[in-house]
Amino acid sequence: MNNKPVAIITGAGQGIGRGIAIELAKNGFDIVGVDVIFKPEFDQAGLFEVKEHVKELDADFLPVQGDISSLDDHEKILKETLDKFGRIDVLVNNAGVAPEKRMDILEMTPESFDRLLSINTRGTLFLTQRIANQMKEHVEENPVLEPCIIFISSISAEVSSTSRAEYCISKAAVSQIARIFADRLTEYGINVYEVRPGIIKTGMTAPVREKYDKLIEEGFVPQKRWGFPEDVGKAVAALAQGDFGYSTGLVVEISGGMNIRRL
Numbered sequence: 321m322n323n324k325p326v327a328i329i330t331g332a333g334q335g336i337g338r339g340i341a342i343e344l345a346k347n348g349f350d351i352v353g354v355d356v357i358f359k360p361e362f363d364q365a366g367l368f369e370v371k372e373h374v375k376e377l378d379a380d381f382l383p384v385q386g387d388i389s390s391l392d393d394h395e396k397i398l399k400e401t402l403d404k405f406g407r408i409d410v411l412v413n414n415a416g417v418a419p420e421k422r423m424d425i426l427e428m429t430p431e432s433f434d435r436l437l438s439i440n441t442r443g444t445l446f447l448t449q450r451i452a453n454q455m456k457e458h459v460e461e462n463p464v465l466e467p468c469i470i471f472i473s474s475i476s477a478e479v480s481s482t483s484r485a486e487y488c489i490s491k492a493a494v495s496q497i498a499r500i501f502a503d504r505l506t507e508y509g510i511n512v513y514e515v516r517p518g519i520i521k522t523g524m525t526a527p528v529r530e531k532y533d534k535l536i537e538e539g540f541v542p543q544k545r546w547g548f549p550e551d552v553g554k555a556v557a558a559l560a561q562g563d564f565g566y567s568t569g570l571v572v573e574i575s576g577g578m579n580i581r582r583l
């Protein structure tokens with residue numbers, strides 16, 4: 321079994337997943353980085369850039385090609401992780417997508433709805449189910465282990481955006497999935513947390529950068545700046561290393577104060 325704790329991070333090739341990989345590596349974890357995009361010949365961006373970065377932090381990094389919406393890929397992720405490290409201490413469910421085209425809920429298509437629910441919700445749910453069963457076995461064999469599961473949902477789990485309802489719905493469901501796993505897994509000492517990012521500067525928000533620049537400048541975000549992947553990564557690291565060990569089911573919002581209702 322690997323000496324250091326091991327974290328599986330989905331969608332680790334860029335953006336928030338990359339930020340989480342770096343912060344967990346800084347905090348003593350070895351990393352399994354999963355992404356649907358997999359280009360071993362290219363280390364300027366994507367999973368293999370993250371691998372190089374993490375290696376400089378003295379952490380091991382296993383890149384795994386996997387699409388979380390494919391149940392077959394869940395087995396592959398598990399097998400490659402156990403073959404290499406023999407343990408799973410943390411699962412970070414970060415991979416997710418936005419609608420290819422923002423459309424009003426009065427025009428939203430069933431295809432876009434199905435795509436988002438299939439990746440963000442169904443994929444996240446069944447990958448978690450598979451890994452949670454493995455964690456349960458590990459804990460039964462070795463009660464010293466205290467694994468945890470962290471879901472990256474969104475403020476969109478609660479905030480309404482009429483031009484991307486399918487995203488909001490997919491994330492509201494993720495929030496409930498986190499709550500139910502938190503409830504179910506307490507008896508095995510497996511804590512479950514939900515992290516809700518606000519407006520974070522990544523590839524996902526690149527198409528709406530000007531719109532959000534303006535909103536931020538106008539004070540829509542009380543802390544008046546974009547969030548960065550490392551803001552989310554630092555919160556995940558605190559949860560992953562047990563700083564909130566008596567708080568399973570905790571929801572942490574990383575949104576520069578957008579949780580404050582204002583008059």
Ligand SMILES: NC(=O)c1ccc[n+]([C@@H]2O[C@H](COP(=O)([O-])OP(=O)(O)OC[C@H]3O[C@@H](n4cnc5c(N)ncnc54)[C@H](O)[C@@H]3O)[C@@H](O)[C@H]2O)c1
Pocket residue numbers: 330331332333334335336337354355356357386387388389414415416417418439443472473474475516517518519520521522523524525
């Ligand atoms: N950026 C934001 O403002 C923001 C805010 C709230 C929540 N989030 C959530 O944070 C997570 C990461 O977002 P981001 O902004 O870093 O996005 P991003 O698009 O920059 O990166 C997402 C990564 O996930 C990978 N990915 C996509 N579909 C996948 C799949 N089916 N299987 C495996 N990997 C897949 C992509 O290849 C990419 O590397 C998402 O769940 C997103 O919904 C983002």
